[in-house]
Amino acid sequence: MSTTSTSIFSRPANWIWALCGVLALTFPFYETDPAYQQIGVYTLIFVACATSWNMFSGYSGYVNLGAAVSYGTGAYTLSIIAVHTHPNNLPGSASEFWLIPLAGLAAMVVAVPIGLIALRVRRHTFVVITIAIFFTFQLIAINASFTGGTGGLSLPYIPWAASYFDVPFYYLALAMSIFAIILSALVRRSRFGLQLLAIRDDEDRAMGLGVEVGKVKLTGYVMSAFTIGMAGGLFALLQGQIYPQFVFDPLFDISIALMCFFGGFGTLVGPVLGAAVLESSQQYLTVQYSNGSLYLILFGGLFLFVILFMPQGIVVFIRQKAKQRSDQQIAAAAAAGSNA
Amino acid sequence: MVHALIDGVLTGSVYALMATGLTLIFGVMEIINVAQGIFVILGAYLSYYLQLHFGIDLFAGLLITIPTMFVVGIVVQRLFLARLKGPEKTAMSILVTYAISLVIEGILNIAFTVNNVQLNTSYTNKSFQVFGVYIPYIYFMGFLLAIVLLSGLYYMLYRTRFGASIRASLADQSAAALVGIDVKKVSTICFGIGIAVTAAGGMVFGATNAFNASTSYDLISRLLTIIVLGGMGSLAGALVAGIAMVTLEDLVGAIWSPVWSTMAFFVVLVVVLSFRPQGLFGQQSARAA
Numbered sequence: 001m002s003t004t005s006t007s008i009f010s011r012p013a014n015w016i017w018a019l020c021g022v023l024a025l026t027f028p029f030y031e032t033d034p035a036y037q038q039i040g041v042y043t044l045i046f047v048a049c050a051t052s053w054n055m056f057s058g059y060s061g062y063v064n065l066g067a068a069v070s071y072g073t074g075a076y077t078l079s080i081i082a083v084h085t086h087p088n089n090l091p092g093s094a095s096e097f098w099l100i101p102l103a104g105l106a107a108m109v110v111a112v113p114i115g116l117i118a119l120r121v122r123r124h125t126f127v128v129i130t131i132a133i134f135f136t137f138q139l140i141a142i143n144a145s146f147t148g149g150t151g152g153l154s155l156p157y158i159p160w161a162a163s164y165f166d167v168p169f170y171y172l173a174l175a176m177s178i179f180a181i182i183l184s185a186l187v188r189r190s191r192f193g194l195q196l197l198a199i200r201d202d203e204d205r206a207m208g209l210g211v212e213v214g215k216v217k218l219t220g221y222v223m224s225a226f227t228i229g230m231a232g233g234l235f236a237l238l239q240g241q242i243y244p245q246f247v248f249d250p251l252f253d254i255s256i257a258l259m260c261f262f263g264g265f266g267t268l269v270g271p272v273l274g275a276a277v278l279e280s281s282q283q284y285l286t287v288q289y290s291n292g293s294l295y296l297i298l299f300g301g302l303f304l305f306v307i308l309f310m311p312q313g314i315v316v317f318i319r320q321k322a323k324q325r326s327d328q329q330i331a332a333a334a335a336a337g338s339n340a
Numbered sequence: 341m342v343h344a345l346i347d348g349v350l351t352g353s354v355y356a357l358m359a360t361g362l363t364l365i366f367g368v369m370e371i372i373n374v375a376q377g378i379f380v381i382l383g384a385y386l387s388y389y390l391q392l393h394f395g396i397d398l399f400a401g402l403l404i405t406i407p408t409m410f411v412v413g414i415v416v417q418r419l420f421l422a423r424l425k426g427p428e429k430t431a432m433s434i435l436v437t438y439a440i441s442l443v444i445e446g447i448l449n450i451a452f453t454v455n456n457v458q459l460n461t462s463y464t465n466k467s468f469q470v471f472g473v474y475i476p477y478i479y480f481m482g483f484l485l486a487i488v489l490l491s492g493l494y495y496m497l498y499r500t501r502f503g504a505s506i507r508a509s510l511a512d513q514s515a516a517a518l519v520g521i522d523v524k525k526v527s528t529i530c531f532g533i534g535i536a537v538t539a540a541g542g543m544v545f546g547a548t549n550a551f552n553a554s555t556s557y558d559l560i561s562r563l564l565t566i567i568v569l570g571g572m573g574s575l576a577g578a579l580v581a582g583i584a585m586v587t588l589e590d591l592v593g594a595i596w597s598p599v600w601s602t603m604a605f606f607v608v609l610v611v612v613l614s615f616r617p618q619g620l621f622g623q624q625s626a627r628a629a
Contacts, residue, residue: 117613120617124366136607136610293447295446
């Protein structure tokens, strides 16, 4: 990735970012159907989560299949506080929104001991441990009394008209996505990001070169939990009711990973693209056909296709094709020049 | 207590069989087959289908389902997994097998609906008495089946020439290739064997539990825990950890509460890995990527 451009708009990629930003900002104005606005909210929640997941797993190569631990922790933290304090009675409406960063912080706090245990082992085993820890959390949420068990928790009612109910959620999710993208970009360009990438390429060598691998991995893991926890909190507010099997959902874990691999594992744009395409199409298919099984087949099939024919994800695939083409053009031009 | 112990050993041996398939696949190919859970369910549904439509007995049906699953395994390996290469191979294999598992789950949901089913025969609900404990016949027959298949597998691995080449590939792929072993062929057949055992495991699982396609999530999380605990790629580890974990789970369920019995599984995993990151029988502390 070359980052030597002098002006922000000298590269076409930046124009695409700007265009997407404008489209995303104005989305609730040109799409006023609440059903589709809700698709927008869900898509952005997944953009934020996938970007944040990729910031650790994509850069370091440690595939975390327990991202729902952070998501569920955020959702439950916010819900439990909201149920016990009823902040609607405080001055200002919808003051639960101030609990969202708290949900993120709670997810970070929970991520520290998990990281300390799970990051002791190398990649393959790490994947399996994250799955095991995920199921432990799901089990606690289902069986403990403070989580409301299988009945879940109902949040205080947010008194907004249905016509603009989703709009504040939309902008919050958008803000979260932008935050995640900027954070991921900053990490990628920092010394810390280089250390994560070095771990991905060769952990032993990175350690030999003086990277404090344990500290770097833990920091990355905990950082990525923050946005995912906030997204979980936002999801709880949007739903108004949470159940253990929906916030601690194995499909959430794998969807996030699929989105990143689909778009481009370890790239900045990949997770954004993957989440935008996959989540919006899933929501759209659910609204249109409400056939979950058909979706599973399509999703799985599409993913198999991408991973077998574009194993590094769509973004890298397009970049390579573009590079091949420009190389061919240069070669053709050189050949034409030497003939003349 | 005694009941939990006996039950744990009987059920545990079936888990050990399924986990052996999984660990064999990882050991030889460095592929984590997340689809193992759905293959177990697929095997159970095959038995269910044969019994429902052709009246074939569950155990006799294995003569059809085991070879079928072996072929399914080989096709999956040839079509998808053989293409995976490079440093991210293992991570990619998780995602590819997960995608395969999603596709199969969708197909099973459409073909058999999401309603729970259970395999039934005339002898499923009958039981006999040992040490004052009633044991259903099906648990005991499942146990015998698992023992027979595991012995067969171990005989093949330790007493035949082909078994030696599998063990050589388990130990070191490039060295095995250097001494003239066709690692590609060994990998394909190993994957087939690893999937074939799920036909038997699935039949016993389906006869002792009600299941639908989404039961596979629960299964795969247990199987993965077992092979990580035993040490990934270790055959003895899968056997010991499989029996030990299920027994422990049943004991916790009997003494404390069935609600938390699954939790015991994961707590043990976390504790063991904190002290032995390579698992109980794992030999290498870190496999190079």
